Amino acid sequence: MFEVRYTDLAARIGRLETPHGAVETPAFVPVVHPVKQTIAPQFLKKMGFDLVITNAYITLKQYGDEARKRGIHDIIGFDGAVMTDSGGYQVLEYGSVEVEPADMAQFEKDIKSDIPIPLDKPTGYGLPYELAKEYVGTTLANCDTTLRTVGKTDAIWIGPVQGAEHFDLVEHSARALDDMGFQMMALGSPVELMEAYEFATLARMIAHAKKAIPAKPVHLFGAGHPLTIPLAIALGCDTFDSASYMLYAKDDRYMHANGTVRLGELAYLPCQCAVCASYTASELRSLDRDRRMVEVARHNLHVLKAEVDATKQAIMDGRLWEYVMQKARAHPKLMEAVQLFANDEFGYLAEGTPAFKEKAIFFFDAIDQHRPEARRYRKLVSEFASRKKSLVLFPEGEVHPFYSTRGFREIAKKFPDAQIATYNPFLGIIPAEISDVFPASHNVTARAERDVADYPTFVESLTGFVANNGFSDIMAVADPFMKQAIAEAKLKARVEDYSDHVIERL
Template structure:
């Protein structure tokens, strides 16, 4: 398998996955296509720009049998791009079992020339007791071993289905075991019920635990077809995701928007300019069309929304704005905000691994969660672990960050340097912590824009931690702080420790 990563931001990445039927650019939404009843033709999906679709090999096996072996899956569904096949895991989740053995299904997927075949797995779903989930993981791993004995070297990209759901240690165990078997593309199973319960924090932890185990290999997310979950999944490093949501929602008269879904009956206007919405007025779409035709038109609209969401995420990666974009989208639902609030924890440190060290555009800083974005963390870590103390003096002067960057080019810096020759001079920022003048032109010190809001020191523990570490590492004998409202909270919190912190904000420095 060839998977080439071209651009990255957070754990999101724009890549190229090579398959026997063409290259797939990732991240990619993979529409579900029914192998027998195709309400929207795969040729239409290809014209829309979808380079890969997924269909059900088990249904194909039951309905077509040897005919599918003769014709191949691409001819069966009428799609000449890459085809991914589910071997019946969805049916196992729904009905408990299927009437086929793992090796038999693997041979069938091989015979029909699937580009991205999935072994017959035993999905854990959501809410399963730990021991039962553990048993399902064991069965899945055994099935995968049987599958690899049949798979051979045909050029197909076999998928390792990672199970475990909310039992995160099982997710990690499953991922490592499949990695050792040699699977090159992984797929995280059982998220549908998690997402239907709006447990986005659980989903985020599932992905994070997988990333802990297997950080580099591409990962597919089963059943992710809601416009709100796509940015979260991409930001956390998911490269592909499939769903039939575009059609299932349409059958239920649910109209997708970038913020979620609404029922057609609740719409007064069509807030979209896709070809479907440009061709109808809301009343025409709602009342004038026959039921089947309305379903098709709404499904096409939903596909446009899903594709647009993926493309918006790709552009955010190219612009170095993935953090801003996922935070913006998260504000559409409180449970999504629960998920992104986790980004400040240790288990999500992997988000920094592929975030560029330098960006062409300034980072935007809005509220407390932004102290945890990788660029801010990286800068604070660099300052906290570097000795800046000058040889000529034991004095540190901390000055509020102004509008002009870098600080050493400002009048305030020049006057401070003249009055206190040889002193270490630095500014401070609630998000970046201490900014020594020497590095005030380094990204993102001179490349950030923060809102001018009143902020509470208790909401910015990273600032306190980094400032304390900087002071400890450099052991200044005298610290002069020109305190703004934010810094005054720090000095009050520290109770002006004798010999270490002295607040001159009401004295001479305030008049410079």
């Protein structure tokens, strides 16, 4: 049903098999109205969207038995995979819907939805804990009723995970749905979080859900802003839906790689999609409202698809961390979210990060000391046992591995009985013997003045390495960063500083 092909961080390029064909993930899932489609679903298929989502509750109200006879694919005119929402959005907006969970489940089965969602009770954002807990309980009861109603089916039934900012409820909800046997999960209530730019809370919600359901495919409701896509994918979301492409177009909002802008504010169109190649900014603004809305919506779809494809390529290249950090700099609230990657709560990102990458990884800022590759290497060093009594520390150079350099040979000649190690602010201490292990041998570090206070992992690596190996003598060619670290680690009295000597004179 779900086959994973490539991974990086918690992101997965996978293949989701449905009754109406395979869907490659990660995938943006455009929202299609079941009655009136401003953008034809077949146009979406030609663009490369193999999965769309529509509203089964509205379909039931508008078509009834006709939908049961024709099926949802004929109703909306789409021959690919169709996901159906059962009315949870209407429940969130209006408090309730005029249908019972069992009846809704049977209807979704009857219309042959490929990926149906049970009728849930969304918690939204800002709900008091006890009321949120009650809503989670209602959703779980509805989901149990749904599975009992539909029995065995070829469809991929989604378990809607609720709880929002109440993370223990998110974990409880996910585990309960997993125990029920749902094949795929969906994170509910993120729209209000994203509208409030509470990306840090959204990241934590995803992390707690993934803690409970690490393997199953995960859908994220309402994620339709190009800025949020790389973050959501990196955290482990496989599909995500939104009507943003059309909603923004109705408001003359033009998407671009780092956000949106009012069409009236553009002198130029910073895009070469089919729409933007056909108009100037002035010509696009001068179209009548309906035509302009359609054209901007088509452009917005191109931007969303391009963002998903760019993120997929970053996964393939082993550059997803770099790409997410690059995108996060487009908004302070996104940077606030990625700074959380330093916390143990996000340790699961290491599970999908390859042990080796063909391309060198990049180190720019302090947050990069927490990337999984660096964490993994520091752990390896923490288990390194040296039989030497003396330690020589030398700053990392441009050539890797360290033991192949002239500097290493000079030090080894001068101190034949010493443990020789280089050091890097992000990787910590690098013993010469394992300086060819990824990523010590495959990294490019930006040169900059750094404050050791921003690099606690380096101090931990230094003190741990010294303590674990019991060196009696420590000699260091100490750059300003290492001098700070020696002081911070309270090793100054034990270290003989050779920083004023060139290597040939050691």
